[in-house]
Amino acid sequence: MGEIVVVRDGFGPEVLLVHGGAGPRTTWGALAPLADRWTLAYVHRRGYPPSPPPQECQDFEVDALDLAPLLVGRPHVVAHSYGALGALIAAAAAPGSVRSLTLIEPPLHYLVPDDPEVARLERIGDAVLTHGMDMDPTELREFLHLAGAPVGDGPLPENVVAGVRRAQGGRPTREAHPQLDAIRGAGVPVLVASGDHAAALERICDALADVLGGERSVHPGAGHFVAAAPGFAEQLEAFLRKSVTWQASSSR
Template sequence: MPGITVEVWGAGERVVLVHGSLATGPSEWRCQRPLADEGYEVVVPTRRAYVHTSVGEDFLSDGADVAELLGDGAHLVGHSYGGLAALVAADLRPEAVRSLVLAEPPLFQVAADHPAVRRLELRLRAAFASRTGDREFLEHFLHVVGVPVDELSAALLDELVALVPALRRARQPWEARVPVDGLRTAPYPVVAVSGRHDEAFHAVCAALAHDHRAELRVIQGAGHEVQTVAEEFNAVLRDLWHGSRERAPDGVSGRCRLGHGSATGPSGTPAPG
């Protein structure tokens, strides 16, 4: 598919995992790779802004790309900014969505009246309006969205700096309306996952549960990077995908640690989203 790259892990029932900002697909979803050994075809795109960093990420065009990856039907998972793209894809092809997981999406419109959400949006607007260097912007941005910067190596931060232009040029959540109203009558189940590390992100997830028919799940211990708490996050996916309470296989537990060359970003590597 022009503009994006796609890795496919395993074979079986299709799953599409959509990464967030400052990340590639494989780096963000490395903790979910074991699901490929459990009867799933795990489709892992890298969104076009992180293939061609001369462009900014755009949840509208990303959503159209993701919609094509759904094939005849797939479970859809989006983390952080990737959750916005997942919502666009689900709106374009609701009949092809078997389930939808939104992990810490910056979907500020659903909780726009919440004081913490207003504060976070204002802080992000200020960050994006600043003229600081990319390294300073990166560390400030990660701090704002709840990524533990002190856990990231200097080498990893250097890798992430190269991805900052895609983020700084992005279509921001407040610059276009994300299609969310259809969730109330969607023919598929929806789960919102909160890391409960930040009042604003939790308010968004709670609003999705209260007003948009999502089930709220909380996974703590990794801030914004909920997918790195591998055992718990993968259990949420399994519970949704086949309704069982099966736990992770032996050897897959705890948090997927972040390290140089193994992750990237706010919503991916270990950074933000």
């Protein structure tokens, strides 16, 4: 397999940005002003040009293998949605290679067992991966709305349909069980962020922050695309700066 493409912009410590189902521009556009003080490294996951297509399908285990060599320079890692699964697996395999970890609404449903809303979110999300456009149309629209896709009452936009087809066949999120203890045990600074638009996602993020001993922030206003919400960029930069300070003091 060919290597994935990473586009870098800016100056300063590197922040590795790992998108989920939407591409880097949609996911991270609002963070562009941070390039004045940070090197923003935009990862293009397989299937998102100019990176090559996946050999078979979207797979968070393959994402983790792709991300592993990008951790050599010990960047801050910021990961969104499905992309956070691969980022967590890569970070758990080499926690000393991650300066900090920011996780935005990752689909780690198993962290909240016996919750009917979380179970339903997992079911319809994995149905998109399994059946794509052939799944129940009402549930498909429900999931797309939750995922921040521009859907209304009419036919789905062509770019949304293309996104569903790209996701179809992907590895189900229920199979992702990253070694979170390794990350917490290494003392990696963690921020878990959400958009306050779905109760199930809020519970997942609460549970993840608790397991990792991380900070927790909520930023309404942009749905699933939390990076575009008011105040998120400022919160992220404050966390990154604090992580640098904390690690400098702990290494003395």
